[in-house]
Amino acid sequence: MNLKFKNKRIAGILTILPKRVVAFEEEMGNYNFPEKKSLRLKKIMGYNTHRIAAEGQCSSDFCIHGLQYLFDNGMLQKDEIDALLFVSQSPDYFMPPTSNLIQGHFGLKHDMICMDINQGCAGFELGLMQAFMLLEQESINKVVLMNADVLSPKVSIHDRNRNPLFGDAAAITIVEKTNDDEDIYVAVKMDGTGAKSLMIPAGGFRMPCSEETAIEHEDEAGNFRSLNNLVMQGDDVFNFVQREVPPMIQDLLERAHLTADDIDWYMFHQPNKFMLNKLADAIGVAYDKMPSNIVENFGNASGVTVPTCISFNLGEKLEQESYQMCLAGFGVGLTWAAIIMKVGNLSFNRIIEY
Amino acid sequence: MEELKSKLAEILEEESVEDNDVLEEFDYWDSLTILGIISMVSEKYKKTFKAADIRACATIGDLCKLILG
Numbered sequence: 001m002n003l004k005f006k007n008k009r010i011a012g013i014l015t016i017l018p019k020r021v022v023a024f025e026e027e028m029g030n031y032n033f034p035e036k037k038s039l040r041l042k043k044i045m046g047y048n049t050h051r052i053a054a055e056g057q058c059s060s061d062f063c064i065h066g067l068q069y070l071f072d073n074g075m076l077q078k079d080e081i082d083a084l085l086f087v088s089q090s091p092d093y094f095m096p097p098t099s100n101l102i103q104g105h106f107g108l109k110h111d112m113i114c115m116d117i118n119q120g121c122a123g124f125e126l127g128l129m130q131a132f133m134l135l136e137q138e139s140i141n142k143v144v145l146m147n148a149d150v151l152s153p154k155v156s157i158h159d160r161n162r163n164p165l166f167g168d169a170a171a172i173t174i175v176e177k178t179n180d181d182e183d184i185y186v187a188v189k190m191d192g193t194g195a196k197s198l199m200i201p202a203g204g205f206r207m208p209c210s211e212e213t214a215i216e217h218e219d220e221a222g223n224f225r226s227l228n229n230l231v232m233q234g235d236d237v238f239n240f241v242q243r244e245v246p247p248m249i250q251d252l253l254e255r256a257h258l259t260a261d262d263i264d265w266y267m268f269h270q271p272n273k274f275m276l277n278k279l280a281d282a283i284g285v286a287y288d289k290m291p292s293n294i295v296e297n298f299g300n301a302s303g304v305t306v307p308t309c310i311s312f313n314l315g316e317k318l319e320q321e322s323y324q325m326c327l328a329g330f331g332v333g334l335t336w337a338a339i340i341m342k343v344g345n346l347s348f349n350r351i352i353e354y
Numbered sequence: 355m356e357e358l359k360s361k362l363a364e365i366l367e368e369e370s371v372e373d374n375d376v377l378e379e380f381d382y383w384d385s386l387t388i389l390g391i392i393s394m395v396s397e398k399y400k401k402t403f404k405a406a407d408i409r410a411c412a413t414i415g416d417l418c419k420l421i422l423g
Contacts, residue, residue: 044390
């Protein structure tokens with residue numbers, strides 16, 4: 001699905017990370033593997049430390065902390081928010097929407113749209129797409145996009161193939177109208193036949209959590225997890241990403257009349273260094289244009305990895321400079337999406353801790 | 355065939371591998387190695403395999419047959 005927008009911009013990005021740093025070695029003893037094998041995994045996948053929320057801290061807590069920071073520092077005014085988007089797979093409740101809870105927490109105006117979007121790995125691109133669509137309306141001038149996931153409670157600590165790569169985080173991106181009429185090219189694709197490649201089997205209405213779903217079983221690779229835990233078919237996801245993402249990027253570049261070299265930064269979702277380097281090879285991009293350092297520093301927080309990648313690698317530089325960026329996310333759904341747009345001259349681009 | 359075997363040896367971190375070598379007996383036979391093989395085969399041989407396809411092989415010979423077959 002090809003979409004195109006004009007007169008929209010990202011005005012600021014704030015990434016909020018948990019204070020707690022957990023090193024790969026600290027958790028190695030939980031895995032049913034010799035140390036030598038685990039260290040080899042660490043090296044090849046690029047694992048090192050990840051950020052884990054404190055017990056009881058939810059996705060929305062990081063969003064509230066970030067919004068309060070923006071209000072307190074005069075970086076965002078409460079009454080200018082026309083829409084509040086919460087993109088997450090770790091909401092506070094099944095009902096009500098977490099975006100409404102956050103609106104209520106701050107007592108924001110009633111004349112606004114709150115919307116929860118259930119998306120993960122491509123959550124930043126899907127969130128931006130929704131923000132751009134809302135901004136087509138005359139009455140909407142500023143959208144606050146919140147990407148947040150605290151999935152660590154759902155990942156088995158005895159699962160070597162999943163636990164070390166995940167991290168918790170949130171990001172707040174301000175999206176607004178602009179007179180600058182540069183085109184924004186968006187591509188989105190979905191394949192629900194692969195929906196179970198990444199899932200948390202129990203805990204919803206289809207399979208409520210019970211004593212049985214909490215029992216850990218060993219899988220064919222020697223990992224232990226229960227039906228309450230997040231599971232990802234690594235081989236299916238790897239094959240899907242290598243098959244679908246490079247042609248999507250090539251097609252998007254053609255639509256934008258750009259070559260791969262014209263893009264200053266490829267800010268991609270961060271599953272692990274191995275997969276990102278393979279993607280860079282397939283697209284024909286130098287590794288230094290596609291940062292792959294988020295998993296090793298903070299872990300993969302699904303839709304939050306792209307804004308984290310922008311905040312961590314460009315920081316204040318993006319407050320002075322502007323770059324042609326290619327953003328991309330791919331995973332749960334299966335959903336894969338990419339955006340080519342200019343990003344720069346932001347009012348803020350930083351990381352805070354909570 | 356020899357080129358494939360040298361690639362497999364590289365992924366398994368072995369000097370060399372032989373047809374009769376049993377996969378389960380390699381020090382580094384694990385899910386990471388299997389992903390490495392899937393990735394290498396997709397790059398060099400333009401073929402897609404699932405982890406279960408690779409796991410169904412018992413020896414290096416079986417694996418070569420699967421990949422080149």
